[in-house]
Amino acid sequence: MTTEIRIDALLPAEMAKRAEYVGVRKAETPVITMLALAVLAGAFIGLGAIFATTILSGGITISGVDGAAVYKTALPYGINRLLGGLVFCLGLILVVVGGAELFTGNNLIVMAWASRKVTTAALLRNWVIVYIGNFIGSIGTAVLVFLSAQYTFGGGAVGLTALNIAKSKVELGFVQAIALGILCNALVCLAVWMTFSARSTIDKIAAIIFPITAFVAAGFEHSIANMYFIPIALFIKGYAPQSFWTAIGKTASDFASITWRSFFINNLFPVTIGNIIGGVVLVAAIYWMVFLRPEKLNS
DSSP states (O other), X not given: OOOOOOOSOOOHHHHHHHHHHHHHHHHXXXXXXXXXXXXXXXXXXXXXXXXXXXXXXGGEEEEEETTEEEEEEOSOHHHHHHHHHHHHHHHHHHHHHHTOOOTTXXXXXXXXXXXXXXXXXXXXXXXHHHHHHHHHHHHHHHHHHHHHTGGGTTTTHHHHHHHHHHHHHHTSOHHHHHHHHHHHHHHHHHHXXXXXXXXXXXXXXXXXXXXXXXXXXXXXXXXXXXXHHHHHHHHHHHHOOHHHHHHHTOOGGGGTTOOXXXXXXXXXXXXXXXXXXXXXXXXXXXXXXXXXXXXXXXO
């Protein structure tokens, strides 16, 4: 008797079975373990956001002219966004390779739920605990980064970029934020889906890079990433010293739209709704219907 050894990537039907298996394992994870891994994932996504913010700041040069600040774009918009998206991939790479629980990727547990291998209660328990853990990890990372004064680097360019990113996010329209959230998590879940085909760490990283780079470069909205992007701006706005504002030629009143209320109501709430729709409807439900629905299995 011989055993077949395969080194090629899994095919989509096999990926669906793996996604189902992974979904069951995630739903059955003990609460404390699940929460700890979720905190890690929030921190990992925060690290990707720090990397992206720093790289995006490379497109701005700040120089003083009679006490005022002059801003010059050093790179074309698309190239700058491409670089920001590429480095943001660090977050999901750490989650997938390092092992952590990310709310948006866990929308794929719906595949196991639809096959009745995971109960509704177990599904919702995972989502709620992981969402809370992601929030703790992201906020904690934002606090640590603020205390490090990393936002003052580049003559304040990093902090100014963080403020501008948050401002653009909290000023989105409600429907627009939902739509951007849908598009984002369709790509995130596709990235996670493709890692189910992987046979090696390099395979997983390669599967992640293009979808994640695409969503960041295109300006789509990721709820967990925004748990870092907006709070770090709130901390800068509320607690940065006067020397920072003098360096960038701005005042806190120039970012009046960045508030805790606008963070939760204008961005996090609609973006989370959009992320769930994008991950569940556009990815998990479709792949379950194609590869795992009972009629398909019976045939």
